Amino acid sequence: MQSRNQRPSTSGRAHRLSRETIRDAAQQILRDEGPQNLSMRRLAKEMSSTPMALYHHVRDKGELLMLLLDAHAESFPRPDLPEEPRERLLASAQLLHDILADCPWIVEVLTSDSFVSVSALWIVESLIDSAIRCGLTQEDAVYVYRVIWYYTIGELTVRFRRERALSETKGTPQRERTMAALNAEELPRLAHLGSRWGELAAADNHRRGLEAIVEGLLAQGRGRRPEPAAADPTPPPGRARAVDG
Amino acid sequence: MQSRNQRPSTSGRAHRLSRETIRDAAQQILRDEGPQNLSMRRLAKEMSSTPMALYHHVRDKGELLMLLLDAHAESFPRPDLPEEPRERLLASAQLLHDILADCPWIVEVLTSDSFVSVSALWIVESLIDSAIRCGLTQEDAVYVYRVIWYYTIGELTVRFRRERALSETKGTPQRERTMAALNAEELPRLAHLGSRWGELAAADNHRRGLEAIVEGLLAQGRGRRPEPAAADPTPPPGRARAVDG
DNA sequence: ACCTGAACACCGTTCAAGT
């Protein structure tokens, strides 16, 4: 509590714009008002500046969000991952998920690229590496990553969207629409879905699905490549190499 | 070619608004200009009307998208699903995916509810039912559905977002940003990801992941509830035939 | 180089009238 009170707000002077100050202000808005309130205009106002000034430092909103994702990934505590390949694979996937679980804007970042920030690439590497050490080919290992990525992104997308929808209509009886049909007469089995959907859906449940996915994919990999190195009998033109670029 | 040319366009008379005509006009815009061009204003213009007129027939844009999703699901050919539980589970999940694969707006619909249209609920029921007949508890069966749903939604989200990003910047050298780092120096393993990401990623690859997920989840279920009722040899997971379509 | 004011081309949604 030394010299940091209220500086980026209405003081209106002495803070030149830079990627760092822009990023900090954006983080503050994210913290205080949520991701749906982070816009270039709102951000400019927060910094007592104009929208265009921002475009002098970041190419567009997508780059700004990337910046935020990167900073978050970098600041995230970097745990020791287990050595045992399967455990390491699981832990990497879980870490990827946990990092993104704090980033509701990941849903929008996917607009620009379908991929995670550079600061988190080591996790992806670790994940793919572990899969290879579990006995998969490189190609299959990448595939494992992809399936995990889809699962992760899907869970987070659904979660964040629902959270946003709930916060927008604070308890208003508008969450019916399709959900109503679920709790309805002739679909008793599905009522289950509607009622507890996402209630305890967070960390534990994610892990459980992760384990199943990894289990299934590793088994698949073992099935396709039953010998350490015989003659690699996979010549059918199915999905060969296609190096291209 | 009888009486259908140009009717909903600039003729400007004789077609009262209704949920049906609104839906049809929306489908046309979707077909001709893509989902990013479907807005209430654009739609009103297409119908030579005003935005507010639409709000007399649909509550908001979310409901309109739901309408579209529902119509699509209803018109989708309803195949015979296999009887054998595991195959039926897989086929249900694949069908869910295939239906949604034609609906780029699913990504936006998730804003409103995290769930699929009523016209497709029978698929969800079939899926959960199959999982139960595979020996899972109802709770675990619902969990299977959920994991599959996340995987499906994740894949489609990533796919549609990427497609949109590519079509917006038609070949412009803007797809770098994070992707650039992938093909870069010190990450040779990840170059794999960048280059072929999503190229053949469509149907076949989805099915493969689905099989792995189901395999893993069923094994998990068996582990927790070790009484298999002695009537389920589960033929080796050699991914059968892949009837495709 | 860094920033501003004004504009462009949009959004979803609501209000207050019109018929």
Added chain:
DNA sequence: ACCTGAACACCGTTCAAGT
């Protein structure tokens, strides 16, 4: 009941200047 015009409260981004 059904529809309109105008407005509210926003977007991301660009243009043409300013210093």
